[in-house]
Amino acid sequence: MRALLVVAGHELRSRLRDGTAPLIALVAPILLATLFGLALGGDDDPPLKATIGVVDLDGGEFPASVQREALNTDELKGVLTFRQYPDEAAARSAVDGGETGAALVFPAGFSEGVGAGRGGKVSVLESPQSPLAGVVARSMVDRISALVEARTLAVRASLEAGVPADRVQLFVEENGAAGPALSLVGDPVAGGRVDLAVHYGAGMAVMFAFFVVGTTARSLLVERQNSTLDRMRAAPVPLWTALVGKSAVGFGLALFSMCATWLSSVLVFGASWGDPLGVFPLLLAHVFAATAIVMLVASRAKTDAQADGYTLGVAFVFAFLGGSIVPVYNLPEWLRGISLITPNGWVSAGLSELAGTGAGPSAVLVPIAVVTGIGVVAGTVALLGFRKGRFA
Amino acid sequence: MTPALVCERLVKRYGDKTVVDRVGFHIDEGEAYGLLGPNGAGKTTTISMLVGLLRPDEGSVRVGGIDVDEDPVAAKRLIGYVPQEIALYPELTARENLRYFGRLYGLPRRELTSRIGEVLDLVGLTGRGDDKVDTYSGGMKRRTNIAVALLHRPRLLILDEPTVGVDPQSRVAILDRVEALVGEGMSLLYTSHYMEEVERVCTRVGIIDQGRVVADGTKRELVAELGGTDRVELTLDGDVTAASEKLRAVEGVSEAVVTGSSSIRLLVAGGRHLLPALLAAVGDAGAVTGVEVVEPDLEAAFLHLTGSTLRD
Incomplete structure (x- = not known):
């Protein structure tokens, strides 16, 4: 234990002396989280506020009822605003100019076509600058499609059953073919809505945990190249002392970094990451997994530069896939599943439960277990690699 | 008296290649033994097994009667190991390097402080002990490298090519100090591919070639084989x-x-x-x-x- 403390103390002093600990563990994650939070988060501008343009060339009941229904749903109440435009060109100009986030175009005769069972076609105009409005607009089109499909089927079935054509529309409405209720497709974060200040604060903390541990992995490789690792291993201490002592410092600094980013998010934005009794174990599990993964990378690297490159690659790929940079809901469907092979994805999902729904610590037991499991597997493989590579 | 070192039939293989092949020799207490061989002969691999850095595939090593495989920590306490490379932190001073490694060897704070002074004096670096190692010449780094291994007063000093890359003056200084240590009764294992160093410092020599000890004896015995x-x-x-x-x-x-x-x-x-x-x-x-x-x-x-x- 004494030797372990000697190695850890030496490692910590080295990290402080070369400036990597304060920069990577504190300054960079807090600065980036704050900048992202200021740019994208905050209470004054709820992330799901959206203005949708409507071009009603139909003039019938259908477009009006869709708008009424949308404004009355619990999920979209207060979030959505409709703005009317006379034609598609005006709507396109408004979307391109940022006046409205997206627009729906109902063609002439739409309501009549639906009523007669012929279906109809609604266009969506989107802007890459307003992805959330696009999500809402597409959700509404999905809803409309469901309604149109239900109505079309109902009308055709009624006609087949011998209902006179002039009575079909009334017959269908009386017997209910309204279809499913309107809901928001692509809820940004599973489990609940998280303020983007929280999302990016946690994302940066999760991503930088890899970089913080990476500096320790790098120093391990440097020590091997400089033969100081062999000198430590030749000392009358267990062979694993150097490896564990240095890893412990990486672990401790990464945990400190995550907690500091969490605290800064609370102090700067007044954001809540959820119940601390759930948040802390989740962060702890992530740091364990990040340490094990980075050490696995180090155990396979031959030089410190190679370890740096590998760590950078792993950290960014995991951050991207796991929603630490781009929210998971913005990823293609097939990538969302992949996010759950990363600890970042599970931490993101866990924090969405805690911060988004206000759930208690029990809600993150599964994410904690999975992230710890990832750490155990990576750590075991890393240890085998370290033994082979004469680190321990 | 228990020999300082006994190694028997050491074997190390990497894949199909046997780099150390049934190497065996012993060093008596207070004896200076030279392991002589060209680069790649297996000297450093043999030493790595002696100091517990590598586990032999076959054979055994006992230091002061302690089996390195059974009780590596106790065995290592008896060894002062000077690796072939300069195993120091260049951004630290010699004194800081010595303090760190001394603490790793478990020396109490007060004893460590006095030992650091003694070993710096022994290697002639008292006046430069507070300078960073990366400001040192090659010879000074080599001497500091040796000083680290002497901190805990080892029973057996193992020097792996300790004069590689140093100027002639530093080389003489290093050899003088090594001779002095042997004169004080320290057991020594000295590897080199400089014949004259081994002839000067060691009383007994093993010649290692292609992973095997091909001869072992005093200089007189080895020369006598020539007829x-x-x-x-x-x-x-x-x-x-x-x-x-x-x-x-x-x-x-x-x-x-x-x-x-x-x-x-x-x-x-x-x-x-x-x-x-x-x-x-x-x-x-x-x-x-x-x-x-x-x-x-x-x-x-x-x-x-x-x-x-x-x-x-």
Whole structure:
């Protein structure tokens, strides 16, 4: 234990002396989280506020009822605003100019076509600058499609059953073919809505945990190249002392970094990451997994530069896939599943439960277990690699 | 008295390649033993197994009677290991390096402070102890490298090529200090490919070649194996390769090795008497410009045992 403390103390002093600990563990994650939070988060501008343009060339009941229904749903109440435009060109100009986030175009005769069972076609105009409005607009089109499909089927079935054509529309409405209720497709974060200040604060903390541990992995490789690792291993201490002592410092600094980013998010934005009794174990599990993964990378690297490159690659790929940079809901469907092979994805999902729904610590037991499991597997493989590579 | 080191039938393989093949030798208490061999002969791999950095595939190592495999921590406490590379933190001072490694060896704070002063004095760096190592010359780094291994007063000092890359003055200083340590009764294992260092410092020598100890004994014993063989150093202007082949055909010549662009080393039974035959054998391969007949020595013994010169 004494030797372990000697190695850890030496490692910590080295990290402080070369400036990597304060920069990577504190300054960079807090600065980036704050900048992202200021740019994208905050209470004054709820992330799901959206203005949708409507071009009603139909003039019938259908477009009006869709708008009424949308404004009355619990999920979209207060979030959505409709703005009317006379034609598609005006709507396109408004979307391109940022006046409205997206627009729906109902063609002439739409309501009549639906009523007669012929279906109809609604266009969506989107802007890459307003992805959330696009999500809402597409959700509404999905809803409309469901309604149109239900109505079309109902009308055709009624006609087949011998209902006179002039009575079909009334017959269908009386017997209910309204279809499913309107809901928001692509809820940004599973489990609940998280303020983007929280999302990016946690994302940066999760991503930088890899970089913080990476500096320790790098120093391990440097020590091997400089033969100081062999000198430590030749000392009358267990062979694993150097490896564990240095890893412990990486672990401790990464945990400190995550907690500091969490605290800064609370102090700067007044954001809540959820119940601390759930948040802390989740962060702890992530740091364990990040340490094990980075050490696995180090155990396979031959030089410190190679370890740096590998760590950078792993950290960014995991951050991207796991929603630490781009929210998971913005990823293609097939990538969302992949996010759950990363600890970042599970931490993101866990924090969405805690911060988004206000759930208690029990809600993150599964994410904690999975992230710890990832750490155990990576750590075991890393240890085998370290033994082979004469680190321990 | 328990020997300082006993290693028996050490084997280390990497895949199909056996880099250390049944190496065995012992070092008595207070004895200086030299392990002599060319680069790649297996010296460093053998040492790595002796100090517990590598686990042998076969064989055993006992330091002061303690089996390194069974109780590595206790065995390592008896060893002072000086690796071939400069194993120091360049951004730290010599004193900081010594303090860190001394603490790792478990020296109490007060004792450590006085020992740091003593070893810095021993290696002649008292005045530079607070300077960063990266400001040192190669020789000063080497001396600091040795100082680290002496901190805990080891029973057995293992020096792996301790003078590689140092200037002649520092080399002499290092050898002086090593001799002094042996004089004080410290057991020593010294590896080098510099014959003269081993001849000067060690009382007994093992010659290692291609992973095997091919001979082991005092300098006198090893030289005696040569019988009446002399070493003849021949210099000539001409084709040394062709000349060496012609010389090898002369009866009484057991080895003829090209050692430079104009030099050949020969092992010749009754060297002085055979000189006319040797000069005649060179013939039109070149003009002989110098001949030196040397009494049998370790260099000749090494050539006789391995068929190559030490710096091949």
